Amino acid sequence: MTLKDLARELGVSTATISNAFNRPDQLSPKLREHILTEARRLGYSGPDARARSLRTGRSRIIAVILAESLTYSLNDAVSSELLSGIAEVLDTRGHTLLLLSGRQNAASVPGASSIADGFIIYGLMPSLKLFSDLPPERPLVAVDFDIEDHATVHVDNEPACYAIARHALRVPTRRPAVINLRLTEQPCNGRIDDDQALLSAERTITRARLAGFQRAFVEAGIDPAEVPMWNIEENTFEVCTPVIEEILDLPDAERPDLLLCMSDRIALTVVTLAEQRGLRIPEDLRLTGFDGIAEGQYRAPRLTTIRQDSTEKGRIAARMILGMEPAESRVMATEMMIGDTCP
Amino acid sequence: MTLKDLARELGVSTATISNAFNRPDQLSPKLREHILTEARRLGYSGPDARARSLRTGRSRIIAVILAESLTYSLNDAVSSELLSGIAEVLDTRGHTLLLLSGRQNAASVPGASSIADGFIIYGLMPSLKLFSDLPPERPLVAVDFDIEDHATVHVDNEPACYAIARHALRVPTRRPAVINLRLTEQPCNGRIDDDQALLSAERTITRARLAGFQRAFVEAGIDPAEVPMWNIEENTFEVCTPVIEEILDLPDAERPDLLLCMSDRIALTVVTLAEQRGLRIPEDLRLTGFDGIAEGQYRAPRLTTIRQDSTEKGRIAARMILGMEPAESRVMATEMMIGDTCP
DNA sequence: AGGGTGGACTGGAACGATTTAGTTAGCAGC
DNA sequence: GCTGCTAACTAAATCGTTCCAGTCCACCCT
Known part of the structure; x- marks a missing residue:
């Protein structure tokens, strides 16, 4: 069941269905209501995130790349706090968190990660070449280490x-x-x-x-x-x-x-x-x-x-990525x- | 710089570029080498994950939806262990982990999450309607609670x-x-x-x-x-x-x-x-x-x-999602x- | 009555890849 | 010289959206 199927089913254009989900002001409340209830009835659960992200170029996903293994990072208090600060900010802005380890199969990182809108990198990466594989136009913030031409967050x-x-x-x-x-x-x-x-x-x-x-x-x-x-x-x-x-x-x-x-x-x-x-x-x-x-x-x-305050460190990094504060070097x-x- | 640009630049078809990255056996080693080096030189960092996931229908992303807030879950030893077990298995199979909270803005969950290939749900969700919003054809495993018609992992x-x-x-x-x-x-x-x-x-x-x-x-x-x-x-x-x-x-x-x-x-x-x-x-x-x-x-x-053994619990859930073991109810x-x- | 305005909706071209069904060239076998 | 086969490569359809540029129509104003 795709947006197009639904459009055909209801006899309206795909643009209208899209608007019903994304821009309520672009169609009459009555039609919108009709579309939403019919969608639910026919088992259409909203626009597909994959197609949407291709078309709009944004996925509302931020990738966090951790130098250590995920297993270690998730059990370590400091990185957990950092992640929770990041998650907190992302959550309030409707973004989600993709967790990647730069350690093991660094090869898989660039492939999977290019879905993200931005990158937060925590800890020094063993393979610095990783950076060159990330899409260069998307924002990147480094936490707890330095990298040229990118924002960083540190403590003193x-x-x-x-x-x-x-x-x-x-x-x-x-x-x-x-x-x-x-x-x-x-x-x-x-x-x-x-x-x-x-x-x-x-x-x-x-x-x-x-x-x-x-x-x-x-x-x-x-x-x-x-x-x-x-x-x-x-x-x-x-x-x-x-x-x-x-x-x-x-x-x-x-x-x-x-x-x-x-x-x-x-x-x-x-x-x-x-x-x-x-x-x-x-x-x-x-x-x-x-x-x-x-x-x-x-x-x-x-x-x-x-x-x-690792949590705050995470919040700052997340805000920088989302453009809520200037992405600069910060101590x-x-x-x-x-x-x-x-x- | 897209795959198509690169193809035009090198005077080959897009299919060949795609094969160079995904199916080495489909073209001569010499041409493949040429394409990869040229790609690097021209700043093409591999097929775009968004387009790829739309076309193939798979993203190599597994979403974990946590009942509690991410902040809590990341700092709690038990859920961290669970996550680390999940991450461990996903990592070895080239998948990545998308973290979502079912709690706060449950509204954002279905939207963003439909990018994932499968779902692991941890803890009882306040809004059960959430499940109906998830794409029904993708696998779903529930951890530490029961849900009809889906695999679950529990302890005794x-x-x-x-x-x-x-x-x-x-x-x-x-x-x-x-x-x-x-x-x-x-x-x-x-x-x-x-x-x-x-x-x-x-x-x-x-x-x-x-x-x-x-x-x-x-x-x-x-x-x-x-x-x-x-x-x-x-x-x-x-x-x-x-x-x-x-x-x-x-x-x-x-x-x-x-x-x-x-x-x-x-x-x-x-x-x-x-x-x-x-x-x-x-x-x-x-x-x-x-x-x-x-x-x-x-x-x-x-x-x-x-x-x-929460780590093992996570491993099992992840293996079920990836089809490495039968997705059934397990204690x-x-x-x-x-x-x-x-x- | 005619012109202007704006609200509601539509057509269709992207977005950037993958993949199927070819086409071509080269070569072996008889 | 013809057939058949394989390796190497290509053309074009497709995935499911979004959004620009309209079209249409009802209504208001003078």
Whole structure:
């Protein structure tokens, strides 16, 4: 049952049917009513979205392309919040959300995605060539990384990390350490030995956060090169666990007494494993996180962390895509939250 | 730059261009190579998905329609797991995921969604008329509720709840209570007074879970009508909090010593608020959850709960939609996990 | 009565691909 | 030299809408 069938059935033109569904002012209310009830009776459920999108060139679909796998992204608090901010704005404007991962079968992305009216890209894409495959005339906003000639949304990673490290280092600290998130070029889940060689040039966020920490170290009279660093490959409890066990199970004399973590998930894993080992927080171990996810604020000890409003980040990206605000490069402020893990 | 432009530019037919992209065996490798490189040079990024989906009738998009708002669904562990299971399967088969909420502007759903090749519907939809608006010939799978003439995926709610309640009631219990999730017809966040009148006829899952609890009560010689019940409207910390505070702040003589909760989120909120009040778990208060979300298994006390594999539920729904397994009514087994909150 | 106006509706050309039913050329087999 | 076959490519119909450019008619004004 197509629009044309319905038109023939009712003895009117296809244009009139189309108008009945899309532009009520273009036909008499009586006829419109007639058309709509007949349509329902004959089982015509409105203009086909496929044909419509071809003809109008718009689908009311916005694609979000995520650097990580969808499985990871959907279970990660930060990306979920981002998505929910995006969804919120799209919903109010009658748009819908197409979820794509840039990771696995990157090949399928350009094909399927060209149906979307605009693109929000989250996180650094392994295959940068992907961008050139996207229809160049449609809007594109990058979130949490930089890309030439396109709007981006960020938080102020460096100053935020400087601030929280400074806060942490007010208290005399014997053995500070840093747990990075995806800092290295090559996958590396554990201690980072070769300080420079492994630093990824592309992970601008991680580098900015580390730079903030290091600025605070220098200011506190600590040589950053002396601060031990670990790296974590994926922001999940399972992946964090072995690395953090390695750290917590060091002999007392070597175990850090301050852990600057690059995410709340890492920090929460530290809390969990420290509790299991009877380590007291903050007496035996102080730690800070990053993100400000809800889970870190419910139960004691509440994380000392940097809260970034990922939901708002998503809203902004969505508004930029929909042209509700200028698509420019934008840096959002963060907020330090002093919890129990590093008072 | 369209396929037709490219064809004219290269002096071949549109069919040949189309074949170059879709059916390599239909033309000589040499010509195909030529076409692909020229396409890239001239900025043609492959066949337009909109035109293609109109012509072929398939978009390689599967729509997931969620009963709750997207904001809620994306932040809820259970629906996120479901989505990630769906995404996992779709991804491996080159399909993508369109996220729709049946809640807000249900009007936009039929319009936008008719682009999808199939539909997965999660949770009871407030407006059942929605189904009649979906193109009837495309496959549809319902998850966690029943709908006539369509495949469904469920877990065995009643037996699972019977089993866990039976486990909990082995220990002599003075004042058991139940915290329901969305049981009532009318919104009600708090104590349920009028036992029968408010029970929603549509919330089949909640009713099945409650029935399981009640069967165990009867078996333990407890009159279910004497067991106090509360209701929670939305499975979030914020919405749970006031209700659970009301329960925990009852005078000692009235405060339940066993709480059968219909979700882990509710149970975790109980744990959090009980800790704040210095109540010991399980000595002062025993409790059980439902779902088996990861967050409930990391930190002590680990929840005693029913684990349902929501990820697998999603995988099954997706496989049914893609025709990888028969689309029938399917009930999945659950697993009781004895944690610390009700040993 | 004639001209002007505007509301209601229609015809038909796009939109950008896919696909069926060919056509052509080249070559092997006898 | 003729037939038959295959590989390589093409012409044109089609998918289901939207929307521009009209047509038609009723009504109002002078």
